[in-house]
Amino acid sequence: MSAAPSPPMKRERDDFGGASSDDDYFTPDSSASPAPFKKPKSPAASISNSDHPSSPADSTSTTPSGATALLDDTTPSAAASSSASMDKIEQLERIFKNQRLRRIVKENHSSEINQLAFCLNQRHNKTPFGLDQVKIFEKRGDVKRDPMDNSNILGTTGGAQANIYDNEHCGDHLDIMSHFLLDPVGEEGAEELPEMLTCCWMHQPQDAILATAGTDKMIHILSLARSKELVRLSGHGHTITDIQAHPTKDEYLMSASKDGTVRMWNILTGKCLFIFEYKASVVCFNPNTQGRTFLTGSYNGDIREWDIPELELEPEEPIVVLLNDSRLLQSGLHSARIDCIRFAKGKVLSKSVNGKVEYWDPETLQQIRTFTIKNTASNQCRFDVSLDELFFCVGTSNGSVYIYNVESGRTVTELKHRRSTKAIRTCIFSRDSRTVICGGEDSFIWRYDYVTDEVLNEWAAWKPEA
Structure with a gap:
């Protein structure tokens, strides 16, 4: 049931002090660009393509519940589309209900794992996701993938460390x-x-x-291909609590800090472009506006929307944006600190540390649904939305993870194990939704994988030899 802890391979102590050679310059047009990254080889997955549910539905046919005006159910095409959408949701829910704990990894820093992230690269990687993703294996067992598909790469951050793993094969550690x-x-x-x-x-x-960023007030930019720290972005005067990459500008990054500012950076030049004067706990770019606006969550439960000024040239000094230039979207919706904001189907999912997830419309500000996380006390946890935006997963204070259907509000399943008893701080879906990974207080990474009905029946019928 568990895997042996993976020891760190080496310690990185490179201090960025400017480029000492052509190979050190961090520019997209540099002639010293590293060679394409080659992923380590792994054995073939134990869960093969035959485990995938058959006939994945068209991902564009999903229609939110209650939006009956958008479909004419009297037409055969509309009825077929609705049926296919429901079939897809049912297949995904069966996958989630069939997930079991398959791997446990202990990180050596003995601190909380504060965030997990898959390198999904949605802007550049057009590989299908969810039910539409079917893995094809080469003769040697490697998965054939698009050169831009790095979705097997998992990053974790906790303690004074950032660790990067290969999560390629469902059957391996x-x-x-x-x-x-x-x-x-x-x-x-x-x-x-x-x-x-x-x-x-x-x-x-x-x-x-x-x-990655945290209590040292710096943003550390780490290269996987070069296996080194490229640059440290300095300017914040207190702990950095959240960072997020821009959805359309590969070089832009947003950060929120306890110093009372939110900052936008260019990681290639190392410059801070904007300073938004507000003490936010989390930030979230709005994909509906291609990242021209973003939301901030605060320590008292307020959620604000901010416009990012347009730039023709990058300024020599950061442009300051005042609080009065933002819009207060939600004031009484949450009564505690906001610890995560995400978008799903054009709507907003926002979570507070008191165990409430609110689903609401950012245009009308209408509250659609409240999710009350079961069996949990006050707990900080970053939740995740599946790439098809149909489901989200969130951790609890007692070591379990709940998966919810966004549109219906149903609790799909609870992922738990008797050995997982500490608070979950972060959880994420894999690209194909067949894996959920979580981590938290005990510095363990817990990986739940989809297991077929046949295998589950074998497990249920197993008896120890006399």
Whole structure:
């Protein structure tokens, strides 16, 4: 049931002090761009293509519940589309209900795992997702994939570390690919190691970039292809609680800090472009506006919307945006600190630490549904929305993960194990939705995989030899 802990491969202690050679310049047009990254080989997956539900439905046919005016159910095509959409949802729910704990990995920092992130790269990677993704294996057991598909790569952040794993094959343990130990920086004479609280993936040519930040007030830009820290972005005066990559600009990054500012950065130049004067706990770009606006969640439960000023040239000094230039969208919807905001089907899912997830319309501000997370006390946890935006998963204070149907509000399943008893701080879906990974207080990574009905029946019928 469990896998042996994966020890870190090496300790990274490169201090960025400017480019010392052509190979050190971090520019997309550099002639010193690294060679295409080659993923480590792994054995063939034990869960083969035959485990995939048959006849995946068209992902564009999903219609939110209650939106009956958008479909004429009297026409055969509308009825077929609705039926296919329901069939797809039922297949996905069966997958989630059949997930079981298959792998456990203990990270060596003995601290909380604060965030997990798959390198999904939706802007550049057009590989199908959900039921539409079917893995094809080569003769040697490797998965054939698009060169831009890095969705097998998993990043974790906790303690003073960022770890990167290969999650390619469902039957194998998580293979550690790279390990970064971040040295203390900032205050003179500081000896205490920082704690990394947040991370996100960013795309650059022939590279996968993991950005991570936390108590040391810095944003660390880490290259997987070069296995080194490229640059540290400095400017915040207090702990950084959340970072998020821009949905359309590969070089832009947003960060929220306890210093009372939200900042937007260019990771290639190292410049801070904008300073939004507001103390936000989390940030979230609005995909409906192609990232021209973003939302912030606050420590008192308020949610605001901000416009990002247009730029012809990058400013020499950061442009300051005042609080009065933002719009208050929600004030009484949440009564506690916002710890996660995500979009699903054009609507907003926002969570507070008191166990409430609200689903609401950012245009009309109408509240659609409230999800009350079961069996949990006050708990900070970043939830995740599946790529088809039909489901979300969220962790509890007692070590389990719930999966909910966004549109119907149904609780699909609870993923739990007797050994998982500590609070879950983060959970994510894989690209094909057949795996859910979570982590939290105990520094364990817990991976739940889809198991076929046949295998589950074999497990149920198994008896120890006399």
